[in-house]
Amino acid sequence: MAQQLIGFIGAGNMATSLAGGMIAKGIRPARIWMSDPSRDRLDEVSQQHRVHVATDNLEVAQRVDALVLSVKPQMMASVCADLRSVVAERRPLVISIAAGVTVANLRDWLGEEVPIVRCMPNTPALVQAGATGLYAAEGVDDSQKALAAQVLGAVGLTFWFDNEQSLDAVTAVSGSGPAYFFLLMEALIDAAKAQGLDAATARQLVLQTAWGAAQLAITSEAGPDVLRQRVTSPGGTTAAALEVFEEAGFREHVQAAVAAARERSEELAG
Numbered sequence: 001m002a003q004q005l006i007g008f009i010g011a012g013n014m015a016t017s018l019a020g021g022m023i024a025k026g027i028r029p030a031r032i033w034m035s036d037p038s039r040d041r042l043d044e045v046s047q048q049h050r051v052h053v054a055t056d057n058l059e060v061a062q063r064v065d066a067l068v069l070s071v072k073p074q075m076m077a078s079v080c081a082d083l084r085s086v087v088a089e090r091r092p093l094v095i096s097i098a099a100g101v102t103v104a105n106l107r108d109w110l111g112e113e114v115p116i117v118r119c120m121p122n123t124p125a126l127v128q129a130g131a132t133g134l135y136a137a138e139g140v141d142d143s144q145k146a147l148a149a150q151v152l153g154a155v156g157l158t159f160w161f162d163n164e165q166s167l168d169a170v171t172a173v174s175g176s177g178p179a180y181f182f183l184l185m186e187a188l189i190d191a192a193k194a195q196g197l198d199a200a201t202a203r204q205l206v207l208q209t210a211w212g213a214a215q216l217a218i219t220s221e222a223g224p225d226v227l228r229q230r231v232t233s234p235g236g237t238t239a240a241a242l243e244v245f246e247e248a249g250f251r252e253h254v255q256a257a258v259a260a261a262r263e264r265s266e267e268l269a270g
């Protein structure tokens, strides 16, 4: 595994986050290849990370042991069609991070025999605080699973699932999840400003509170429900606020939002 080469097809946000995390964990940049249609993007990436770059996806596919497909789901069929003959010949491990794109889709586009790991990371991978769900299709061996775990584990925690459908739920929870927390941060910053705090202070108070709450929840033995109760003095300010959330159907909205994300993930499979 030490010398295996890893190639990213698409040098966007997620691919550069993963590559940056791998390098921060001690993987040599020379083991990493990246392709993208944009020369400017590649110049930026090679300057920042010192990885190999190419505008031609096939140049990358011809060299590597694991191919991380990191283009938008809508691009995946055409990207795979171009890669098909090289993948059939060389049989690299294919790691897909695309939302919704299934193993069956990838087998249709790349060939039946290709070893495939489907993953769902999230953008906190940028700061090595990602959470990734992984599913290994039939035919993936232990060393290939270890390689996939090395790539995704470089940027945070990894969780293996035995059935592929679970990845749609993972997409709706942790893949899209950072956006839900960012929305709450935005709303709380707006509310802070509406209460007369200046914008810079509002932002700092909200972000530090979000970070502190997450740290407390991660390090505490108590669950989020207990931690919430500890903030909520009877008849106090938090109780007044939580009552407004509950009356507005906050929990039901969260359930409905996550269900909508899951449904969209299933639709993206086509």
Ligand SMILES: NC(=O)C1=CN([C@@H]2O[C@H](COP(=O)(O)OP(=O)(O)OC[C@H]3O[C@@H](n4cnc5c(N)ncnc54)[C@H](OP(=O)(O)O)[C@@H]3O)[C@@H](O)[C@H]2O)C=CC1
Residues within 6 Å of the ligand: 009, 010, 011, 012, 013, 014, 015, 035, 036, 037, 038, 041, 057, 070, 071, 072, 073, 075, 079, 097, 098, 099, 120, 121, 122, 123, 175, 176
């Ligand atoms: N963003 C997120 O939070 C998450 C995203 N994902 C998945 O990761 C994948 C990538 O997302 P993200 O990084 O956000 O998207 P980006 O748009 O940032 O990255 C995709 C990159 O692929 C490039 N590209 C387009 N066409 C091709 C092609 N034919 N060959 C090679 N590269 C190409 C794009 O170039 P150009 O911009 O010029 O089109 C772009 O640089 C998606 O499938 C998404 O579902 C998974 C988990 C979380």
Ligand SMILES: O=C(O)[C@@H]1CCC=N1
Residues within 6 Å of the ligand: 099, 171, 175, 176
């Ligand atoms: O919104 C999306 O489709 C992608 C997948 C999960 C997060 N972003």
